[in-house]
Amino acid sequence: MSQSSKSVALLLLTLVLLELSMRVGTAPICAHGQAGCHVPSLADLFDRVIQQSSRMHGISSDLHSEFEQYFFPSKNLVGKRKCHTNGILTPDDKENAQRIGREQLTEVILRLLGSWGDPLSQLYHSMSQDQNQDFNHYSSNKALEISDVVHELRDGVAKMAEKMKLLGVLGNTVGYISPESLVPSSTFSFYKQGELNSMDHHDLLYCFRRDSNKVKNYLRILKCTTLPELDC
Amino acid sequence: MRKDLGLALLLLLLAAVQTNSVSPPGKPVLLGCRSPEKETFTCWWEPGSDGGLPTRHRLYYERERLEGVYECPDYRSAGRNSCFFDKNHTSIWVDYYLTVVASNALGNATSDTFKIDVMEIVKPHAPENVTLLVEEREDSPHLYIRWERPRNTDTKSGWVTIKYELRVKQENNKWKEYMSGTQTHFSLYSISPGSVYMVQVRCRLDHGSWSEWSNTTDVKVPNYLRNERPFWILVSIVSSIPFIAAMCILIIKRKYVKQCVLPPVPGPKIRGVDFQLLKSGRSEDVINALIVNQNFPLMVAWKDQMEEYLMVTENDNGLLPDPSSCQKRKKSLIIPAGFRLDPEIQCKESPPRQKGQEKAGVTKNEMDSFAKSKKSLPGESLSNLEPAQKPQCTSIHFVNTEATEQGPSNHENTSKPCTNSGYVDIQRHVESLREVDVKQVDYSRVKEVNANNTIILETENLPLNSSGYMDVQRREEGVSEDYSRVKEVDCMIFLQKQNASVDASCREKGNQYTDCALQKPRNPRVTGVCKVGVCTELIDSGYVDTIPASPLM
Numbered sequence: 001m002s003q004s005s006k007s008v009a010l011l012l013l014t015l016v017l018l019e020l021s022m023r024v025g026t027a028p029i030c031a032h033g034q035a036g037c038h039v040p041s042l043a044d045l046f047d048r049v050i051q052q053s054s055r056m057h058g059i060s061s062d063l064h065s066e067f068e069q070y071f072f073p074s075k076n077l078v079g080k081r082k083c084h085t086n087g088i089l090t091p092d093d094k095e096n097a098q099r100i101g102r103e104q105l106t107e108v109i110l111r112l113l114g115s116w117g118d119p120l121s122q123l124y125h126s127m128s129q130d131q132n133q134d135f136n137h138y139s140s141n142k143a144l145e146i147s148d149v150v151h152e153l154r155d156g157v158a159k160m161a162e163k164m165k166l167l168g169v170l171g172n173t174v175g176y177i178s179p180e181s182l183v184p185s186s187t188f189s190f191y192k193q194g195e196l197n198s199m200d201h202h203d204l205l206y207c208f209r210r211d212s213n214k215v216k217n218y219l220r221i222l223k224c225t226t227l228p229e230l231d232c
Numbered sequence: 233m234r235k236d237l238g239l240a241l242l243l244l245l246l247a248a249v250q251t252n253s254v255s256p257p258g259k260p261v262l263l264g265c266r267s268p269e270k271e272t273f274t275c276w277w278e279p280g281s282d283g284g285l286p287t288r289h290r291l292y293y294e295r296e297r298l299e300g301v302y303e304c305p306d307y308r309s310a311g312r313n314s315c316f317f318d319k320n321h322t323s324i325w326v327d328y329y330l331t332v333v334a335s336n337a338l339g340n341a342t343s344d345t346f347k348i349d350v351m352e353i354v355k356p357h358a359p360e361n362v363t364l365l366v367e368e369r370e371d372s373p374h375l376y377i378r379w380e381r382p383r384n385t386d387t388k389s390g391w392v393t394i395k396y397e398l399r400v401k402q403e404n405n406k407w408k409e410y411m412s413g414t415q416t417h418f419s420l421y422s423i424s425p426g427s428v429y430m431v432q433v434r435c436r437l438d439h440g441s442w443s444e445w446s447n448t449t450d451v452k453v454p455n456y457l458r459n460e461r462p463f464w465i466l467v468s469i470v471s472s473i474p475f476i477a478a479m480c481i482l483i484i485k486r487k488y489v490k491q492c493v494l495p496p497v498p499g500p501k502i503r504g505v506d507f508q509l510l511k512s513g514r515s516e517d518v519i520n521a522l523i524v525n526q527n528f529p530l531m532v533a534w535k536d537q538m539e540e541y542l543m544v545t546e547n548d549n550g551l552l553p554d555p556s557s558c559q560k561r562k563k564s565l566i567i568p569a570g571f572r573l574d575p576e577i578q579c580k581e582s583p584p585r586q587k588g589q590e591k592a593g594v595t596k597n598e599m600d601s602f603a604k605s606k607k608s609l610p611g612e613s614l615s616n617l618e619p620a621q622k623p624q625c626t627s628i629h630f631v632n633t634e635a636t637e638q639g640p641s642n643h644e645n646t647s648k649p650c651t652n653s654g655y656v657d658i659q660r661h662v663e664s665l666r667e668v669d670v671k672q673v674d675y676s677r678v679k680e681v682n683a684n685n686t687i688i689l690e691t692e693n694l695p696l697n698s699s700g701y702m703d704v705q706r707r708e709e710g711v712s713e714d715y716s717r718v719k720e721v722d723c724m725i726f727l728q729k730q731n732a733s734v735d736a737s738c739r740e741k742g743n744q745y746t747d748c749a750l751q752k753p754r755n756p757r758v759t760g761v762c763k764v765g766v767c768t769e770l771i772d773s774g775y776v777d778t779i780p781a782s783p784l785m
Binding site: 057058080086090092093094095098210214216217220221223225228232 | 297324388391438
């Protein structure tokens with residue numbers, strides 16, 4: 001009996017060790033830029049990031065126009081809109097954008113992206129839970145997609161900023177910006193506490209469309225000032 | 233009275249109004265705004281009625297995140313009833329609220345508020361300087377289209393990204409659209425030479441509206457046939473080189489080729505006859521020709537040959553066989569060696585033609601039967617072979633030469649003057665022939681066996697040389713009179729006996745030398761149909777050469 005228990009214990013030990021070794025083997029392989037591993041260049045990062053921002057803006061535009069057609073067919077709705085990101089100072093034309101410099105531009109981008117993570121997931125939840133509207137049910141997938149894209153984009157821009165700092169093109173004044181520091185928690189209650197209705201959805205979509213356009217433009221300017229030879 | 237007064241006053245007022253027709257202005261309508269490069273924008277409105285008085289329009293705007301109401305900075309740059317916002321007054325991602333106020337002496341009119349965000353009203357100008365170029369590369373032309381971005385758009389800083397689209401129309405077909413992305417050039421392949429192409433280009437900024445199509449630019453693709461021609465000339469030259477080489481080789485080796493392609497047909501030769509002399513036609517030459525081969529190893533050569541022979545009957549009526557009967561002939565009897573045939577032909581005492589023919593036919597049958605049997609019949613049996621055909625003129629018949637021992641029996645016919653018949657088949661076996669002694673000889677060669685008309689050559693006993701055949705030339709030496717002449721061969725060969733003892737029944741037709749005929753046409757002197765070799769036709773000699781010169785076919 002003791003012998004059998006011993007053998008069982010031995011077997012278990014072997015299995016555990018194997019599993020651990022396998023776990024160790026699953027560590028990311030390209031973490032430190034070993035040979036044979038393709039480390040993306042800054043140009044690659046820029047391209048990737050710009051592609052994603054373009055996609056983000058495209059989806060948001062589609063969603064917004066669909067929303068408008070479905071709910072508010074009359075054009076030119078007059079109403080003073082307020083977005084929760086109005087607190088973030090953003091350059092509103094080309095000259096201003098070029099004037100503020102790369103570091104600030106990068107920071108603005110990161111702020112914008114960071115401030116939209118939670119509202120978008122909130123939007124998605126609100127849309128998917130709305131049983132009455134077919135539109136919401138149908139379009140909630142797009143909201144989810146946007147939410148994911150925004151997260152990825154934010155991570156991508158952060159990486160790119162790191163890379164730029166590494167290459168020396170970006171000053172060190174840009175620190176890592178945590179989502180919490182960007183937007184005060186009161187923003188979430190900016191729109192409404194509790195459930196969001198269609199008007200809120202509409203406002204959210206409108207504001208997000210605008211901000212995604214800003215991000216796209218800023219990224220392009222950033223790219224062309226940093227790497228002017230590529231497609232500029 | 234009051235009523236009348238009021239009415240009159242009303243009428244007066246109306247009249248006054250009508251003559252004056254002044255009123256406050258109508259309400260203007262804002263039509264829209266447009267930003268061509270996302271840095272400036274322009275708005276247009278439509279004025280209402282002016283009310284008959286000079287009316288002024290003003291545009292006022294409010295802006296998000298900017299306090300106050302402002303007036304349009306520039307009414308002129310963009311034309312009438314428009315307002316142009318330059319760079320300083322343009323902000324993106326903020327809302328503008330615009331109103332137009334029309335005012336005249338009598339009052340104002342305000343349009344509805346019009347909200348815009350510059351981000352949404354971007355519509356660029358059309359691309360400029362669209363140029364077309366036809367390029368040839370590797371014999372396939374293609375169209376290279378290039379253009380320039382619309383003016384004032386700033387792609388250098390990345391502020392705007394322009395995407396292009398073009399459309400191409402080939403003559404009277406439909407427009408075909410192509411996306412060009414952000415490039416300012418495009419190549420169109422697979423264009424057809426000789427047709428006209430029209431191209432238009434348009435663009436848009438980011439996700440904004442498309443611009444108008446540019447002005448049409450067209451180009452005519454020239455025909456490229458002449459470029460292809462040198463190529464085809466080269467191809468034809470190169471492909472003709474082996475052909476020419478082959479021709480040269482053929483010409484150089486023409487003799488060899490001629491031998492291969494056209495093998496020499498063995499010419500007809502009559503052994504013992506000199507062809508050329510015969511042709512010349514002179515009798516002495518003929519004689520000489522015939523004398524050429526004295527030593528005639530004829531028999532030797534014929535050893536392996538089968539012979540066809542011809543049975544000759546003599547017709548006393550001398551009529552030519554009718555054509556129909558001639559047609560039938562074609563039969564040739566081949567008598568293998570060792571076979572003896574004793575055909576007997578009917579004599580001609582009075583055989584009507586048909587009779588002779590039928591007898592001949594019978595005989596022929598006999599011959600056939602003989603042919604089938606391969607036995608040699610003894611000479612005695614010869615007589616057995618003749619059934620009731622014993623004519624009064626004994627017809628002799630002999631047979632085949634081969635049996636030497638039977639040679640003597642062969643002669644029997646010779647004594648018969650009448651020709652009715654007998655013929656001899658000379659067999660080709662050389663050895664037998666050779667052995668045939670002088671005596672034997674008298675046989676003649678049968679040229680052809682005709683079903684109905686058989687020709688039998690009867691030969692006389694002639695002293696022959698060792699070769700054992702009857703040679704005409706022997707005769708010439710005065711051998712004997714007992715030879716017959718072939719008078720005429722049409723379907724038949726008629727032998728004419730010179731001998732006086734010849735039966736009267738023998739007919740004399742004339743002299744004719746017949747040789748084997750080679751499809752001679754019918755004429756009085758036509759020769760028979762034997763298939764051997766060349767025929768020479770010699771009128772005067774009237775000899776039948778019983779020996780076919782060439783191997784039988």
